[in-house]
Amino acid sequence: MAHLRFKALDQLATRPKINVELPSAKISDFFGESVFTIEEMRATLAPAVFKKVSQAIRNGEKIDEVTADAVASAAKSWAITKGATHFTHWFQPLTGGTAEKHDSFFDGTSGIEKFKGSELVQQEPDASSFPSGGIRSTFEARGYTAWDPSSPMFLYGKTLCIPTIFVSYTGETLDTKASLLKAIKVVDKAATKVAQLFDREITKVTASLGIEQEYFLVDEALYMARPDLVMAGRSVFGHAPARGQQLEDHYFGSIPARAYDFMKEFEVEAWKLGIPLRTRHNEVAPSQFEVAPMFEEVNVANDHNQLLMDVMGRVAEKHNLRVLFHEKPFAGVNGSGKHNNWSLITDTGVNLFAPSSSARDNLMFLTFFVTTVKAVHEHADLLRASIATAANDFRLGANEAPPAIMSTFLGSQMSAVLDELESKGNVKIEKGDNMYMKLGIDHIPEIILDNTDRNRTSPFAFTGNKFEFRAVGSSDNCATAMTALNVIVADQLEKLHEEVSQDIEKGTEKRLAIVNVLRRYIKESKTIRFEGDGYSDEWVKEAAKRGLSNHKNMPAAVKAYLTKKSIELFERHGIYNHKEVEARQEIKLESYIKRVQIESRVMGDLAINHIIPTAIAYQSKLIDNANGLKGLGIDNKAVVKTIQEISGHIETIKTNVHNMIEERKRINKMTDAHEKATAYCEDVKEKYFEIIREAVDDLELLVNDEDWPLVKYRELLFLR
Template structure:
């Protein structure tokens, strides 16, 4: 590998490249557009496009694409070459400012939630200058927003950009009222990405993994993760090679890939980047997931990004580390040495506390889907109940302020293990609470509910929007105050008293917490279909309109897309399960039963006195389970026919959740029992043991 400093960002049209390639006046005009929303003329765009094209061609690019994030959960791109014909049958390489700014893909097949009819195909991609263009393989990729012909957002980037503007505006208002001269506030995000790597050869023998990304069937292996010996363990050579190449390719694209290790479950791993702005972090995470899958293939591995690939084994999350910073680099969520005197920090902390309490439903929606429903609430991920972990020190500070106190006891945080050979060090102010869905971790919040396939954009724009709204209310109060300092202290005190129900430092897995959360009036939206309807509640519609994030039409469309996606995903899983049962499992077990029966006949032909109880019992038990399985599969098939007649998507999603998923669980119980009784050579697919311990 070359030096990291030599390859980092080498395939990115970043600020350093722009300073070198663009005329000074063009560069200044672009920065004024990005930082101050100054207009960008066609003439300036033409100069940028030409320089971008020349740079890309030098790097071996032959095509360009507007790279965007539709509501499918993955990225989309349509490639066009730089060539333009000339007289005499030759070509020149062209790329105009118009082509840079605007693209026109066929938008008819992307989810729109009813915003537009299928025959209304036009949509637009619009260049996002705040996220650098990059080269992927032989194509210049230009990050863009995606909207319909009527201007409605059809992607996940547009609301994120709106939310970043909203929180910047309101946070700067508050800071300026506090005497802080900040001109800009950005949200920073660092998403920790968990994933599984398994044998590609075995992956290709499992229809459920191919079609659904998770195993729909599979008995527990003798060993799972009980010994906890995989977590932070030595990385296998092949996996280490994969990680090394992944790092290098991500570094070329300017992705700050940093921490990598084995996770808790066998065959599970994690990659975490250094934080960056929310917009770029979202783009980078999409690239990370794409490259994980692509590079894994080169090492005869398959990368699984599903939230719950294996039952009984830890699933994969995407912990989103979220914070706020000023243009001078000041972290607004850093407590400082004496938090009780840091009124700026406490005010922003309370803004987040109030926002999370008021909009628990939106945070739950931002991470909701049928795949994450399988993960949330197990002893591996936070439960569906939203709460905030602050740690005892910060809670003590806020409790003191609520009681009118101005001091808290001093705590000596030096760590002394009692060995002179080991240097002492300062402990963090809080321990880690791995059960909390939204935990303060020293200088940021870690939103731990997001699943591994979740787009970073959705939780980020929800957090930005709800916090911006709270800060707007704070700014309105402070602007009317005669004594700012007294008003700030009063806001902190009142906000914490009114919203402290959302703060919980205990064990979120306990049944006692479920009961306590209900007593506090917190939401417990166990399934995604419980959460989706709240997207269009009156308070949420007012919020999105007030902060300029969505129109009512756009929110309604997103809710419809969520319900529609839920139906389609569960339907695919149910059809895949039936295919596996009817075409693979029942025929395989029948062959085993037939061979057992022939064995009995052959034994009896030798002598009637030869014992055959084992074979007879197996034949009887396997046959009974197969009959039950056949009956359950037929019942599931009938349910799928029934749900096809439900026209309203929301009702269909409810049916899938309440009827079809339980029916699938019943089928799984029978197939898993069959697996434990059927001889290995007859079982038609790789088992959990083979998949996880390759």
């Protein structure tokens, strides 16, 4: 193993530079060239057919067989001219990733390329091996994928990819997209009704999303020399290097040349696929980076994020790199999130979370703003459950991520606005000269301030014209969190509309009826608002006083899915039935169990088969040294002390690995998924992971560097 480490380090020194050039000086020349866009449809379809398709995309209407045949023919011709040989239904099963089954356009019977509307609209992949949470028996294989016209088809390699939903033979959803599409429709309907209280011209409201994707980059050879990174996606051992992120010199620093070349190439591939990437920069931890696109409709934004992660992984391999999306791949430095910046946009071009100079528009803004805060207050536990994963447990509450306590940060100005509205029922949102900050530097122009500062410790923060759900993990499929967020906001908007309508029917003036409901919402949701340091012990105590939940681990958090409140919410809006909610909780628990199992096995394997033999071998060298010193009459106490320390660490590792294995055997006999997941959390992960790690990391400092078998943190994080 030691030889593998040094072989990897030798490879690092000989990596060739990979030059990346843009296909054109202007990104607009090739942006979306691998996408069967609405413009491509307009150019290739008959006007009547195009009208039907565009209406289906806009309104969610079904596409008839004749229209589907026309679209399939046009898509096939477009794809083949670009070199495509196959097509696939690209879907998102409940694994958290994506899936595809490729079929050739070539028809052996006719000897020509064919693609029918029926093949575009529906396929039948084997459903038996995908997680179903008990919805399907393993011997029942049939499942269906169905075309989602609202997300454009795209060419990936030589394959035409068709975004689809995935359902069981009996109709239950087996993916993340179907529920997201339902939630988007529900929030559109509810938000439009409320918006029409202010502007009858508004006929549609679109949920918008911008995703900030954080990730780590490591050399491929170093990655392959760390079995824990390969098997678990994170390093289970590794002593902190002398220098980590404490100098704060990596954040927004000059991008390392090798990472820069990688970024340039994956950006080109993403742009071709219509992914509107805009921002790239170094993140806080060494070898950590971020990429962010422009805002898009939620469904498309999520599809693009799933595709982007795949593109990044493939391009990284070309550059002899590996991308780590795990939320906490390295202890002692920042982990990675996937901040979801969410807003609601009307078809008249108004951002419903942006204050305005118009009194009417400001009341509309406050209505949506306050209702969203109220929704988070009512369903905080469900939001926490939506981002609960085994990997995110390592990140939430650490010093770079929001705590596990769900709260909202509104900023001093908006907090003052709500307090004023609650107490007096009248408020003025000021914008203008008073919102400028003078820098005192003549050649630097004045900078417009946001109407609030930002709080990096808040899991759900208002950031000027949007809400930022910061607690989502970097490896997550955002559809789960976005489904929860959109449906809880839709539910609260519907309640607001009903309450306001009832007051109006009783003779209350509309504006006053709205303000009365908002004042009550502000008062009822105060406990969820927090402006301070979410990392502090004081907040934990304060949150408990307020009655806010603090579910620190995934098994505890996902209980929220099966509360009466959550089930009724999902069923009321047609997102999930009771069976589908149970299935999703079951799948989350099964995933948690498997991931902790894998990490436990990796720890045991590395500790027993690599670390302990290395420590014993080095100990033998020290024993020979100690005996030699004694024979020469030289004091050997220091060497003997080191030998004793190594013996103590070896014993700690052996004892705890043995006990951990025995615990796994006991837990594996359990049949209840929640009981089993909780036991894996409390009796394996929390009881043994840290004590084994501490002993191994202490040995890393004691054993000679040339004998140590694992690539060290200083090598993984700092060697380019």
